[in-house]
Amino acid sequence: MQRTRVKICGLTREEDIDAAVAAGADALGFVLWPGSKRAIDLARLAELSARVPAFVTRVGLIVDQDAAFVEAACKHLDLLQFHGDETPGVCESFSRPYIKALRMREGVDLEAAASAYGNARALLLDAYKPGVPGGTGETFDWSRIPANLAKPVILAGGLHAMNVQQAIRAVGPFAVDVSGGVEAAPGIKAAAKIDDFLRQVLTTYPSKFQ
Numbered sequence: 001m002q003r004t005r006v007k008i009c010g011l012t013r014e015e016d017i018d019a020a021v022a023a024g025a026d027a028l029g030f031v032l033w034p035g036s037k038r039a040i041d042l043a044r045l046a047e048l049s050a051r052v053p054a055f056v057t058r059v060g061l062i063v064d065q066d067a068a069f070v071e072a073a074c075k076h077l078d079l080l081q082f083h084g085d086e087t088p089g090v091c092e093s094f095s096r097p098y099i100k101a102l103r104m105r106e107g108v109d110l111e112a113a114a115s116a117y118g119n120a121r122a123l124l125l126d127a128y129k130p131g132v133p134g135g136t137g138e139t140f141d142w143s144r145i146p147a148n149l150a151k152p153v154i155l156a157g158g159l160h161a162m163n164v165q166q167a168i169r170a171v172g173p174f175a176v177d178v179s180g181g182v183e184a185a186p187g188i189k190a191a192a193k194i195d196d197f198l199r200q201v202l203t204t205y206p207s208k209f210q
């Protein structure tokens, strides 16, 4: 039986890293795209990533950014999360493994994407909102995710403690990813919400295991 992994994204403060690690998060996300209210720069990434203990994955969130910047960030990261329109070739051109985020716009072909991004460690599925690359706080129709996709699925988009059990039972994802659902304000996490979220995930098993 496999538990559902958890990534907490959009961390900007040491105390939030500590809270996420203490609650049992598997991965922590740092938004490196300057258009986000949760953005941090490379100097801050260096400080925050040094706080993360062994066996917790440090993930850098990128949206169609300059290659030299991405490679410089890799020094402080374990995994890249490409959240823009990056091609497979771009995603594979850096010194870290990657996951590819796909926004669930009308007509998106997840099976084709799983094949195209063949070296991705997982596909992260997020809600689609025109003009916004992610972090919208909105859910999408989880029934659109095909069973037995050729890549592990990381479910994102509008998750919080009150809907994550339902999401896990519906989708059976490898992992869930949350940002806004554990915040007091953009970039400011709430330890009680992180605890609650982790508690809900860790006490749920996907329907395929029931």
Ligand SMILES: O=C(O)c1ccccc1N[C@@H]1O[C@H](COP(=O)(O)O)[C@@H](O)[C@H]1O
Binding pocket: 009, 010, 029, 031, 033, 036, 037, 038, 061, 063, 083, 124, 126, 133, 134, 135, 136, 137, 138, 156, 157, 158, 159, 177, 178, 179, 180, 181
């Ligand atoms: O968090 C952001 O500001 C962000 C900006 C650009 C692309 C993605 C972003 N966040 C990611 O979006 C999903 C869903 O977030 P939420 O839980 O709905 O707030 C998640 O992967 C965030 O890391």
